Amino acid sequence: DAGVIQSPRHxxxxxxxxxxxxxxxxxxxxxxxxxxQTMMRGLELLIYFNNNVPIDDSGMPEDRFxxxxxxxxxxxxxxxxxxxxxSAVYFCASSSHGGGYTFGSGTRLTVV
Amino acid sequence: DAKTTQPPSxxxxxxxxxxxxxxxxxxxxxxxxxxxxxIHSQGPQYIIHGLKNxxxxxxxxxxxxxxxxxxxxxxxxxxxxxxxxYYCLPMDSNYQLIWGAGTKLIIKP
Numbered sequence: 001d002a003g004v005i006q007s008p009r010h011x012x013x014x015x016x017x018x019x020x021x022x023x024x025x026x027x028x029x030x031x032x033x034x035x036x037q038t039m040m041r042g043l044e045l046l047i048y049f050n051n052n053v054p055i056d057d058s059g060m061p062e063d064r065f066x067x068x069x070x071x072x073x074x075x076x077x078x079x080x081x082x083x084x085x086x087s088a089v090y091f092c093a094s095s096s097h098g099g100g101y102t103f104g105s106g107t108r109l110t111v112v
Numbered sequence: 113d114a115k116t117t118q119p120p121s122x123x124x125x126x127x128x129x130x131x132x133x134x135x136x137x138x139x140x141x142x143x144x145x146x147x148x149x150x151i152h153s154q155g156p157q158y159i160i161h162g163l164k165n166x167x168x169x170x171x172x173x174x175x176x177x178x179x180x181x182x183x184x185x186x187x188x189x190x191x192x193x194x195x196x197x198y199y200c201l202p203m204d205s206n207y208q209l210i211w212g213a214g215t216k217l218i219i220k221p
């Protein structure tokens with residue numbers, strides 16, 4: 001099993017541009033989580049899906065952020081328009097039936 | 113939701129056992145305690161979890177007090193590669209892990 005796969009690993013973009021982060025969960029896992037990590041705020045849960053359905057998006061900071069999970073093997077987190085304060089490491093994690101999470105390697109986003 | 117308290121940092125000599133404490137006095141009866149660690153720039157890595165009984169795997173041992181108000185993660189023979197931030201996390205009834213600040217463990221040669 002290749003684990004949770006995130007792409008890209010690094011993204012540098014200009015303020016105002018659209019950014020799309022991608023995640024492929026572990027096959028068979030039914031829950032998917034998007035996290036953001038910064039030095040100031042630590043790990044923050046943005047949104048999670050259960051069986052491809054968004055369950056809790058209360059952590060999404062504002063309307064500029066959106067997430068989709070069109071099927072069990074793929075999810076995206078989109079920021080439009082991006083701002084410098086969105087700079088962070090974004091992690092995707094998946095789990096099976098309430099078990100422990102497996103995290104991806106993260107996407108380091110820098111908005112200049 | 114249950115909250116946890118961990119010391120912000122700890123040191124341990126290489127080759128010795130590292131004992132990381134966690135207080136979770138508000139944990140409910142059906143909430144598991146999970147331990148993760150995060151090595152610099154990497155995603156958090158699962159270590160171990162438990163409910164009531166002590167647990168052991170190839171990475172660590174988990175000792176949970178009888179009243180479940182606290183637990184200790186034990187790395188039996190710490191190496192330099194065990195330097196990381198260690199998180200003690202309850203899993204709530206919605207199967208969500210509740211992240212705190214963790215303990216920064218530094219293994220010294």
